[in-house]
Amino acid sequence: MAETCPISQSCTLTLRELHRQYAARGVRFVGVFPDEQTRPADVILFRKTYQVPFELKLDAGQQLTRRWGARITPEVVVVAADGRTVAYQGRIDNAYAALGQRRTVVTTHELADALAAVVAGKAVAQPRTEAVGCFINVKGLPAAN
Secondary structure (H helix, E strand, C coil): CCCCCHHHHHCHHHHHHHHHHHHHHCCCCEEEECCCCCCHHHHHHHHHHHCCCCEEEECHHHHHHHHHCCCEECCEEEECCCCCCEEEEECCCCCEEECCEECCCCCCCHHHHHHHHHHCCCCCCCCECCCCCEECCCCCCCCCC
């Protein structure tokens, strides 16, 4: 996530709803902020402004960003109970066709579908999609195009 990314901001409603549906079923939600310029106060303000009910944390040294290969905010990673296997990675839904191009109707809900499959003990039908959002400047790596 990124406090300055409009797509990260707009996805909070969907994430709040998914958290409401799945937290009681053992799914842990964590919002990760990879930008090294983000301060703890920025994360606190983001939580308050967008009423985020789950854990938000700074990604010190971009350890989680690097571990999962995230390049976009928001980009979700659904990790299996073993803590190592990625069941799904990519966009939350197809609300955005591209940067600055929001769809009027959301027709696919990849994260919701992935969570439903994981909770049911099934394989995720589409385990990887391309996220649309703001690029993460991963220290030591060339900027994404």
